[in-house]
Amino acid sequence: MRLSAVGMLLPALVVVVGLGLYPIGQSIYLGLTNYRVGGSFGLAPIRFVGLLNFQRLLEDEQFRAGLLLIVGVAFVVVFVTYFLAYLLAALLNQRFPLRRVVRTIVLLPIAMPPLIAGEVWRYLYDPNVGVVNQLLIDLHLETTARYLPLDPTAGVFWIAVVGIWLALPFATLLLLAAIQGVNPDLLEAAAIDGAGPIRRFIHVTFPATRNVLAAILPLSFAGQILAFDVYFALSGSGATGRAGFLMPTMYAFFQLTSGLLGRAAAVGDVLLVVALLAFVISRAISTKDAV
């Protein structure tokens, strides 16, 4: 029995070790080397350089700016998404006409390719042809059209809108499931005691769903830090080959495509640490049933 069990696990273990753990182990090592391939570098011999890559990253203003930007975007996306998700889940938890149709419509972005979402929002934000600038100017909120995600202060929020658009459906489904798991007797008791919908939410629903929320927030945050497609498209990197803004994932991408594998791996290592930290925090918070 044990032997056949190992046999059935074997294909999965090949994927886990061969395509998962071995490459990640190699990445940790490569981050400490000057490994380069192709282009003007030729095939340079691998040389161990210690923490030089990480030092260079910290010295690089572009990298620091990108890291700061994605951390800001991730915070805004995660908190606004889960705030809106509570509202939307509460709405969908009621009976109203066309409820199923509304539910399907608000879930649509969950299936959208993130790259396409980034492209379409880049079109909406475009200074020449986009509807967002046009609306803001018509409403006299802006005087000149510009690419809003590049705004030095408000850019974070305009970028976050796109992340929120993509993340909201999953967050809503999660909280809807959590809300439906709340003991109806508690809500009933609160209603009899005269608590309105808002107080029922604050004193019953929110405390009962807090564990689910606490466990998903770090994972959602890590998801934003590791997101590539949507912000790559939104930055216009695909169109012009130059980025309007440069998140660490995109920084790693450009290092990789220009053959600087050691430097790219170092960025990967930084992101790996962030993601693993988020995972550990989420595990520590989560109770048995949640996430």
Add this chain to the structure above:
Amino acid sequence: MFANRTSGLTLPGKLVTAARGGIDSARVVWQLVTIVGIVFFVGFALFPLAFMVSGSFKSLGEIYSGAATIIPSSATLDNYRFVLLGNDLVQANYPVNVANSVVVAAMTITITMLVSLPASLIVARQRFWLTTFTAGWSRIAQVVGGIVVIIPLYLVLRQLHLTNNLLGVSLAQSIPGTAFSVWVLTSFVKQIPHELDEAASIDGANTWQILWHIILPLARTGIASVVLIVFLISWNDFLNPVILVRDPKLYTAMVAVFSYMGQEGQNDWGKVLCVSCLNSLVPLLVIILAERYIVRGLMAAAFKG
């Protein structure tokens, strides 16, 4: 009609009479809030999609005329004709790109299911260090992925001569695919009473026969959820193919988006949005037609079964 789920309670008669006036006006306010909320969220979800579809039917002239309207003033099929059929000078590559995406998705789904179905049976039914290891990895790999994995994986696939190769792309996608599938299928298998496999085992069935004759038929809807979600992971993937594939003949539909950008400075938005529509068509149909399966799969992953 817009009654809150919890307000359809049977309250003691005295309380209801005492509070009736207050409850009624509160209910009207609550209904208004509900309507405003629904309009806001539906609008937010549909607004980019509406402009994506309308833009794909606009000529470049109309897009650059300055007025971004939802209804095109003169709708044209030129973008679709160019993308799908090409013109006298340019051959249409998009159908080839879609075929590549379909091949990649089929291979990814096949690899993922062959790997995760047997593994999930063992992880669900037995407990020793390898099952703990597999389950733990399948959880972590759902969080740690993307660029963190593709940089080193690129080197592994290069050693195997699988870069610039659709199978290499599928192998890369099989990592998140397998992580997700093992995790979710395990929770679906756990819902099947283990007495069934024990009975079959007493009758002389081996583990593979149990998988084939008992687990597969009973986990059918769960498997359908996983296959659909792995399809979405594969079809929507941009990072792996853009890094692993150099030859434009092997581009997937998602990578092909950037072939329609036009000259630097002036984006050919009509064609970009047309390809965007075509690339989103299948995923949107999947969520519209198979919403229950997708939701069930995602929630099984989020809440331990």
